[in-house]
Amino acid sequence: MKLKSLWSLVVAGALLSLGSVGAFAADHATAHKKRVMHTYVIERTIPGAGDLSKAQLRDISIKSNGVLKGMGPGIKWVDSFVTQDKVYCIYRAENEDLVREHAKLGGFPADKVSEVKTMISPATAK
DSSP: OOOOHHHHHHHHHHHHHHHHHHHHHHHHHHHTTTOOOEEEEOOOOOOOOOGOOHHHHHHHHHHHHHHHHOTTEEEEEEEEEEEEEEEEEEEEOHHHHHHHHHHHHHHHOOEEEOOOOOOOOGGOOO
């Protein structure tokens, strides 16, 4: 048996062990289409935000979640930190445009949107 034929059998056997050639090709194509999600910090100026009631914060959260649901899997709300006159939100999204679109659709201010480049913590010093 020629070396080229033997190599073809080895490759075919490997592909069959994965299920099928079609499944391998589909898995390979899917791997290249994975979403790249970036982390963003959104600064929202909301005078009196620290005085909002639990009910008001709940209503804002419901609205945001509804907008996100309609936008699909390319954007996710992680957390928000409420100070007296600003809210700082952490989002994961494919791009900044989606973050800004969410703000527009929800009627939320997005004064500044910054992509997080890296994170540090007390553990970074170790």
